[in-house]
Amino acid sequence: MNKQQIPVIVLAGFLGSGKTTLLNHLLHRSGGSRIGAIVNDFGSIEIDAMSVAGQLGDSTVSLGNGCLCCAVDASELDEYLERLARPSAGIDVIVIEASGLAEPQELVKMLLASENPHIVYGGLVEVVDAAEFDATRERHPEVDRHLGVADLVVVNKADRVPREEHERVLGVVRGLAGRAAVVAASFGRVDVELFFDRAPVGERVGQLSFDDLRDEDDLRDEGDLRGGDDPRDEAEPSDGHLHSAYESLSFVSEAPMGPRSLMALLDSRPEGLYRIKGYVDFGPSDPANRYAVHAVGRFLRFYPEPWAPGEPRLTQLVLIGSDIDVPALEKELEACREYAPQADEHGMWGVLRYVQEPDADEPDGDEPDGDELDTGEPDAEPAG
Numbered sequence: 001m002n003k004q005q006i007p008v009i010v011l012a013g014f015l016g017s018g019k020t021t022l023l024n025h026l027l028h029r030s031g032g033s034r035i036g037a038i039v040n041d042f043g044s045i046e047i048d049a050m051s052v053a054g055q056l057g058d059s060t061v062s063l064g065n066g067c068l069c070c071a072v073d074a075s076e077l078d079e080y081l082e083r084l085a086r087p088s089a090g091i092d093v094i095v096i097e098a099s100g101l102a103e104p105q106e107l108v109k110m111l112l113a114s115e116n117p118h119i120v121y122g123g124l125v126e127v128v129d130a131a132e133f134d135a136t137r138e139r140h141p142e143v144d145r146h147l148g149v150a151d152l153v154v155v156n157k158a159d160r161v162p163r164e165e166h167e168r169v170l171g172v173v174r175g176l177a178g179r180a181a182v183v184a185a186s187f188g189r190v191d192v193e194l195f196f197d198r199a200p201v202g203e204r205v206g207q208l209s210f211d212d213l214r215d216e217d218d219l220r221d222e223g224d225l226r227g228g229d230d231p232r233d234e235a236e237p238s239d240g241h242l243h244s245a246y247e248s249l250s251f252v253s254e255a256p257m258g259p260r261s262l263m264a265l266l267d268s269r270p271e272g273l274y275r276i277k278g279y280v281d282f283g284p285s286d287p288a289n290r291y292a293v294h295a296v297g298r299f300l301r302f303y304p305e306p307w308a309p310g311e312p313r314l315t316q317l318v319l320i321g322s323d324i325d326v327p328a329l330e331k332e333l334e335a336c337r338e339y340a341p342q343a344d345e346h347g348m349w350g351v352l353r354y355v356q357e358p359d360a361d362e363p364d365g366d367e368p369d370g371d372e373l374d375t376g377e378p379d380a381e382p383a384g
């Protein structure tokens with residue numbers, strides 16, 4: 001391998017599986033290595049890019065609004081790769097965080113086809129949410145195919161399921177992942193060496209080549225990969241990509257959100273609304289903090305974090321789901337805006353029930369032992 005060539009790793013995995021969390025772990029643990037990150041958000045507000053550590057310095061770029069895998073022309077990606085791979089940028093490895101609905105093979109193909117002499121495809125990492133694995137596979141059988149083309153699979157959220165259940169999921173993933181290494185993790189805390197000191201492409205056992213991918217595609221086109229009579233075919237999006245069955249809503253509000261009305265909306269969110277992420281301003285109810293919010297399936301968490309000085313007080317949310325009524329949701333969110341000048345402290349209880357104690361749920365907290373089942377449902381009502 002040309003010493004100048006920078007490995008480009010694709011970090012993929014279904015909505016909310018923990019890709020940004022893992023990327024942040026890599027950025028924190030990168031030691032002397034400099035990571036260039038390309039973050040591809042599905043929604044038009046680039047929440048993922050905003051939550052990447054050291055965000056948007058010259059080593060992090062954001063490619064928003066739409067899945068990279070469907071870019072008609074890959075020139076924007078090429079441009080970013082070119083910028084990050086310039087020797088003057090001093091970058092050792094580039095990680096592309098795919099959107100949670102991307103088709104990883106398409107991204108890999110783009111990289112393998114790239115004529116940029118400074119980069120080399122460095123492998124596909126798939127992140128799996130152990131707690132949502134069965135349900136996601138049921139809805140999206142193509143997840144099996146994604147795992148089959150990975151080089152490394154991280155079975156994340158070990159803390160959210162009992163140990164035996166995590167072992168079972170690991171076993172199923174190993175069966176599907178064929179040539180890939182499969183590792184367990186909580187909060188994406190994997191051994192960074194798995195990403196950086198990988199063997200050169202030519203020597204890598206199991207690294208997929210462009211031809212392998214083309215062969216897989218040919219098979220898929222012939223309907224051989226998953227027999228043609230599968231009843232699940234009816235539910236499949238027309239181009240076979242996950243994201244064609246999904247819609248997203250991006251919501252921005254300068255007016256604060258009322259905690260009670262927002263919680264009423266979130267607590268009764270429709271089944272199809274699988275992923276919510278962003279930041280909420282509760283105005284006078286907590287003037288010091290913005291609340292990062294994450295919903296993945298039925299799991300919901302708020303993470304209060306102090307507003308940065310001078311930061312505009314905005315609520316910015318991206319909601320992603322299938323079979324959701326986007327205009328109705330938008331109206332409901334608009335109705336949560338609250339103009340009352342006084343705090344609604346009791347109203348905040350509903351929010352605080354979804355704020356985890358730092359030690360229990362924080363990446364920097366103690367390593368969870370894997371026996372504690374975190375259902376995502378709130379704990380006891382706070383006293384007060």
Ligand SMILES: Nc1nc2c(ncn2[C@@H]2O[C@H](COP(=O)(O)OP(=O)(O)OP(=O)(O)O)[C@@H](O)[C@H]2O)c(=O)[nH]1
Pocket residue numbers: 013014015016017018019020021022048099100101156157158159160185186187188275277294296301361374
């Ligand atoms: N309990 C638990 N929560 C986790 C773990 N990893 C990530 N999370 C939480 O899961 C939510 C989604 O994590 P992200 O890292 O944003 O997931 P993502 O794959 O980047 O999401 P998309 O880009 O929307 O597909 C956040 O609330 C994370 O804090 C984990 O191992 N355990």
